[in-house]
Amino acid sequence: MNPTDTPRPSLLRIRVTAKTEGIIRKGHPWVYSDSIAYLTREGDIGELAAIYDKNDKFLALGLFDPLSPIRFRVLHTGKPVRADRDFWINRLRAAKATRSGLFDERTNAHRWISGENDGVPGLVLDRYDSVLVLKLYSAVWLPRLTEFLEYLQAEFAPTAIVLRLSRNIQDIALSRWGVAEGCIAGATENLVVFRENGILMEAEVIKGQKTGFYLDQRDNRSRVEQLAKGRDVLNAFSFSGGFSLYAARGGARSITDLDISKHALDSAARNYALNPWAAATPHETIQADAFEWLANGPKRSFDLIVCDPPSMAKRETDRAGAIRAYHSLADACLRRLRPGGILVAASCSAHVNDGEFFGAVMDAAAKNGPVTELWSADHAPDHPATFPEAKYLKCVALRLSA
Numbered sequence: 465m466n467p468t469d470t471p472r473p474s475l476l477r478i479r480v481t482a483k484t485e486g487i488i489r490k491g492h493p494w495v496y497s498d499s500i501a502y503l504t505r506e507g508d509i510g511e512l513a514a515i516y517d518k519n520d521k522f523l524a525l526g527l528f529d530p531l532s533p534i535r536f537r538v539l540h541t542g543k544p545v546r547a548d549r550d551f552w553i554n555r556l557r558a559a560k561a562t563r564s565g566l567f568d569e570r571t572n573a574h575r576w577i578s579g580e581n582d583g584v585p586g587l588v589l590d591r592y593d594s595v596l597v598l599k600l601y602s603a604v605w606l607p608r609l610t611e612f613l614e615y616l617q618a619e620f621a622p623t624a625i626v627l628r629l630s631r632n633i634q635d636i637a638l639s640r641w642g643v644a645e646g647c648i649a650g651a652t653e654n655l656v657v658f659r660e661n662g663i664l665m666e667a668e669v670i671k672g673q674k675t676g677f678y679l680d681q682r683d684n685r686s687r688v689e690q691l692a693k694g695r696d697v698l699n700a701f702s703f704s705g706g707f708s709l710y711a712a713r714g715g716a717r718s719i720t721d722l723d724i725s726k727h728a729l730d731s732a733a734r735n736y737a738l739n740p741w742a743a744a745t746p747h748e749t750i751q752a753d754a755f756e757w758l759a760n761g762p763k764r765s766f767d768l769i770v771c772d773p774p775s776m777a778k779r780e781t782d783r784a785g786a787i788r789a790y791h792s793l794a795d796a797c798l799r800r801l802r803p804g805g806i807l808v809a810a811s812c813s814a815h816v817n818d819g820e821f822f823g824a825v826m827d828a829a830a831k832n833g834p835v836t837e838l839w840s841a842d843h844a845p846d847h848p849a850t851f852p853e854a855k856y857l858k859c860v861a862l863r864l865s866a
């Protein structure tokens with residue numbers, strides 16, 4: 465047991481507004497600074513704190529963060545508990561149990577811990593073969609990093625652990641705890657090859673986007689494989705060609721990867737080379753701004769377009785502009801589809817909800833002729849989303865009439 469994690473008489477106690485009490489009771493994991501009514505004293509980064517309700521009854525144990533507008537992240541509600549070693553190990557085991565049976569030996573990369581959604585707020589843990597990538601979105605983990613690494617070693621026995629930090633906590637991590645991004649246990653190269661549904665791909669675990677790859681689109685990639693037979697496929701915002709390899713395996717006639725980043729397209733080329741069977745499908749890459757290319761580029765048409773742009777609404781104020789951008793992207797894609805063609809459109813903007821995104825795509829579809837919705841999807845089971853702000857991923861497939 466770590467002595468700093470043991471509730472003591474001096475445990476920081478918090479009172480919140482009546483409304484926030486209700487929100488916590490319903491299971492929401494965040495308490496914003498402006499809903500804190502009273503604190504026994506100022507707390508430190510990552511300090512354990514307890515919320516008591518208006519009758520002075522224990523309501524929640526959580527992690528305090530004086531630097532973030534999300535001042536308190538809920539760990540537990542119900543009866544008082546100690547956040548000791550057993551508590552954390554049980555959290556890790558519960559996250560493992562949630563994913564048990566989801567993957568067979570053809571897949572050795574997935575999310576082990578999805579932050580708040582697995583009761584470990586602000587912390588994401590992804591697996592790429594035997595390498596773990598730990599991404600911290602909150603400074604509350606910095607004071608307990610060494611302790612947590614020991615838990616990860618005990619429960620997952622990885623060959624390496626790579627630490628990634630969200631940009632807003634990098635300075636404090638270095639200045640106060642001497643912690644920086646990189647491989648912090650064992651050893652690994654930047655590029656780690658893994659299997660996803662039997663397809664080999666690389667993750668750039670030390671320097672890449674997110675934790676090195678977009679694991680969250682795995683199930684949508686499989687859905688695209690089912691749609692690709694005999695089609696000329698455009699993968700817009702292709703990144704390392706994940707959707708393209710699935711489309712190739714699904715029998716696509718040709719594949720075109722479109723991305724602004726040479727780095728991403730080079731990775732796509734390496735991923736093709738890792739899967740020699742893919743060489744049978746003609747493959748072309750275009751390095752260009754996809755917004756511009758789709759709207760004004762060469763007159764080319766396709767039978768299947770996957771459009772998975774980066775997040776367009778990182779802040780609430782970006783929301784309206786993002787919805788308009790999704791509409792014009794969908795419109796530009798639909799115009800490039802041949803009769804009977806399929807659009808698979810995705811959004812990873814947390815501030816645009818599913819109704820807004822699907823509405824924008826459907827509205828664009830209505831202008832381009834009758835369409836049939838084939839399917840829509842949100843979060844894969846290894847990326848659970850248990851509260852509204854966690855629901856960022858949306859994907860829809862439409863077919864134009866022939």
Ligand code: SAH
Binds near residue numbers: 702728752
């Ligand atoms: N669909 C991918 C993930 C896409 S991530 C997968 O399943 O793996 C978003 C990609 O969009 C990144 O590769 C980034 O380089 C690219 N990108 C960002 N802005 C772009 C733009 N304006 N035009 C084309 N590509 C862009």
